[in-house]
Amino acid sequence: MSLLNIGMSGLSASQTSLMTTGNNIANADTAGYSRQQTVQGTKASNQYGNVFIGSGTTLADVRRVYNSYLDAQLQTKTSLNSDAAAYLGQITPVDKLLSDSGTGITGALTKFFASMQNVNAKPADDASRQLLLSDAQALSNRFNSVSSQLNEQNANINGNLSSMADHVTKLAATIAQLNQRISEVSSGGGMPNDLLDARNETLRQLSEFVKVDVSTRGSSVDLYLGSGQPLVVGNTSSTLEVVAGKTDPTRSSLQLNRGSSTIDVTSVVTGGEIGGLLRYRSEVLDPAMNELGRVALVIADQVNSQLGQGIDKNGEFGAALFNNINSAALISQRSIANGNNSAGSGNLDVTIKDTGKLTISDYQVTFTSTTDYTVKRSDGTSLGAFSTTTTPPPVIDGFSLSLNGGAMSAGDSFKITPTRNAATTIKTELTDAKRLAIAAPLNAEVLPGATGSLSIPGLPTVKPALDIYNSAANAEMQTAIKNSVPVKLVFDAPAGGSQGYKYYDAKGTLMGTGSIVPGQNNTLNLQIKMVDASGNPITDGATPPVQKTFTVEMSVAGSPKEGEGLNVKFNGAGSTDNRNGTALAGLQTKQTVDTGSASKGITLVDAYGKLVENVGAKANQGKLDGAATEAILANAKSSRDSLSGVDLDEETGNLVKYQQYYTASSQIIKAAQETFATLINSL
Secondary structure (H helix, E strand, C coil): CHHHHHHHHHHHHHHHHHHHHHHHHHCCCCCCCCCEEEEEEECCCEEECCEEECCCEEEEEEEECCCHHHHHHHHHHHHHHHHHHHHHHHHHHHHHHHHCCCCCCHHHHHHHHHHHHHHHHCCCCHHHHHHHHHHHHHHHHHHHHHHHHHHHHHHHHHHHHHHHHHHHHHHHHHHHHHHHHHHHHHHCCCCCHHHHHHHHHHHHHHHHHCCEEEEEECCEEEEEECCCEEEEECCEECEEEEEECCCCCCCEEEEEEECCEEEECCCCCCCHHHHHHHHHHHHHHHHHHHHHHHHHHHHHHHHHHHHCCCECCCCCECCCCECCCCCHHHHHHCEEECCCCCCCCCEEEEEECCHHHCCCCCEEEEECCCCEEEEEECCCCEEEEEECCCCCCCEECCEEEEEECCCCCCCCEEEECCCCCHHHHCCECCCCHHHCCCECCEEEEECCCCCCCCEEEEEEEEECCCCCCCHHHHHHHHHHHHHCCCEEEEECCCECCEEEEEEECCCCCEEEEEEECCCCCEEEEEEEECECCCCCECECCCCCCCECEEEEEEEEECCCCCCCEEEEEECCCCCCCCHHHHHHHHHHCCCCECCCCCCCCECHHHHHHHHHHHHHHHHHHHHHHHHHHHHHHHHHHHHHHHHHCCCHHHHHHHHHHHHHHHHHHHHHHHHHHHHHHHHHHHC
């Protein structure tokens, strides 16, 4: 009977090993499966005199071949690779969009200024003017197109975040359920290998979406997001939800719901596809939209302002080519009230005061009282404390803030986005090519009959510059310029190395005097008294009233004789003067962007080139990161599979081995039967 029991134990052990080997082979392609091994032990020996004889084998365990360190490394590397892949997937098309001459801004911007140069060569040519309008329309359309695609990408990110959050919630619930089932089996002394594999694979899948910190507690695992926000604790799980951001509804936020409590985890979530999307949005998308908007604002502002200084083909002061950057609608759209603001709180109007000093940052405005507020730039720089009662409102990085309705309370806050939507809203409004103000408003000529060497190397310009966005002040200045000229300037006889001059208005009334150094290039600043269409003085409204003035700046050279002089006159319709057009063309190389920085500004082309360069550099880094994390993940997977994966060659050898064991054990049983039969027959 002992020999029979030994054979039966070997037969049972071999059969179990064959089944385990077969299970390994069947699950060779099962994701997350850890190969299993049977662990055998000897049964208690029986003593016969001074000798102990074994009584067979016993199955001690079916062991799961597993290393927690290697599995944790696989989960971590999966999270890193998914993060890099999601980031690269978003930045690659944007890099191509911005850098390609057919889709980016550079080509349209270059063509616009080329058309401007063409108009300067033929100021009176209607075809050249119409081409400039067409290229201006193409430029604004290109801004709109690029901005639309960036906004569409933001909407896609919001949608992807929502879908991924749902996956995270479902996977977390699955892990909580597996925790419970594993605890139930473990408490009964069992070893739930398949459940443990299922939980680890679910953890790996979860790592594809978001990085989680894993803490083992007994037979359960607890999962935490970010800086310790609980996603799974034992057999309970939280839900991850995507909601509209309280500081910016256009940027979705991640909210962790645990029972009745909620917490915003957007700023602390990292890793996985979710982390990659959030990182791309904050590092690339938002700065790119802000930079693109800043360039659009500078172009619209500088071109409109310069056109306002000139005279069109009809002899009228210039009209704006692009829409007003400070229209009532745009002013109100640059501020986003926090969703938690007090009831009845108003909004903030954001007026662009100096486009050159705008940055690519967003701003956080927080009220400390009903009138006082602080401003912090999105890069973390605190810009100080201000008050809504200050008149005029302080200019902060090129813009000012003013209260629009309602009453503020301490704690109310706003997100200020001065440049983000500018590329979306820029429009070409001018449709009449004759309204392009290519000529300067004033001209000068030497009085007839002069025999001296008087010349005018620098033609007259008006200062201060006309403000095309301040309609009342602009109209007043335009009227004054039209009605305060011609101005006649007459030189006195030279005396003591200098030569005096007097200048008169159209009625012959003396307006002022000055002097030059004969034979040199001299700059004149003529103070012109402002009058209305009826010739009446335009005053400042003070008591007593003071007549307003403007300055005509020009240069003269040579040595005029006594009585010689010049006339400053208004440029009429059909002028071939292209001085204002030349100034417009000069905007291509003028440092008009980021003038508030230490570098004192860059050109429009350089500003856009900087955007393309920054995105291109990050895209290239994204490619390197993607390749690196992919290799690291492959190495981690290989390390895990080398230990826990199923090797079919090895399992085939085991299959043969256990078949032989089974056959040998059956022979033991056969020998026991024959021995028993011989003993019976001998009796």
